Every structure is written in C-alpha cells, then in structure tokens.
Amino acid sequence: MTKTKFIPIRPLIKLNDDLFSIYIRLRDTDKNGVGYCTTCHTLHSFNFLQCGHYISRDKKSLRYDAKNCHIQCIRCNVFLKGNYPAYSAFMQKVYGNEILNFLNTAKHHKLTSFELIAIFNDTLKKIDLLPNKHLALSRIEKITKKFIELGGNINNKMEILT
C-alpha cells in the first residue's frame, strides 16, 4: 500500500509539462540535441525548440500523449499558433488517418494527482531510455527534486537519477 496524500494539481501539471517537454525535445533531436522543426523543417538546438501539441494542451488527456507532441520552433509553436496546416499534414503522413480520428475525438478528461504522478514516472522512464539524455540531466534532477518535495514518489531507480 502506498500512502495517499493531497498534492495540489497545478504545480504537478507544471512539473509534468517541464519534464514532458524535455522528453519530446530529446526524443526528436540527435545526440547533440539538434533537430528539425516538425512543421517548417528548420534546424534548431534543444534550447530553441519547444514541445508542440497537435491537439491543444487544454485537452488534458492528450497533454502528455507522445503521438500528440513533436518538436517545433518558437515561430511555428507560438507565433503561428502551432502551424496547424503543416502539422496536420505531418500527422497524416506519419500516423495516418486513424490517429487523427483518435486525437480529434478524444474526450475531455481531468487528470488527477494520482494520474499525474504516474505520468511523471512514465516520462522519467522514457527519458532514461534515450541516448542523448545527458544533455538535460541537471534540469531533470531539478524538476525531480521539486516533484519529490511536493510529495510525489519515484517508483523506479533510474540511471538518470543516480
């Protein structure tokens, strides 16, 4: 039995956002943290890339869905509000219509602190498997420290946290 304790949702979402963004940016870049923007194909480094959501982050059930998120430059993600026509074409090409139907019809779902803690652990595990994780180690440590201070628990011993 694990202890249940009240953990406020908003800071948990913030920490999950930060960690998940690191995951997407590492996943979509090379060993030096360099990658092409999904929607305009310009080359950028880790710090100048963002985690661009195909379906907006407001839809909480898709906020941490790896298929719903890919790297984008700041211009595409912020100024072009996701560069939706190009993003849509990319999604169709990579995942086909099925995933688009799934994402477009996903139900609105409010995440609980229990789910957010599980998502945090899941994201850590995914990062741990990436060959370029060393690029963000100190940030991951900082975020994880805050997560534990907040009352979150880490389920597994991972290379990134040793």
Ligand SMILES: [Zn+2]
């Ligand atoms: Zn771009």
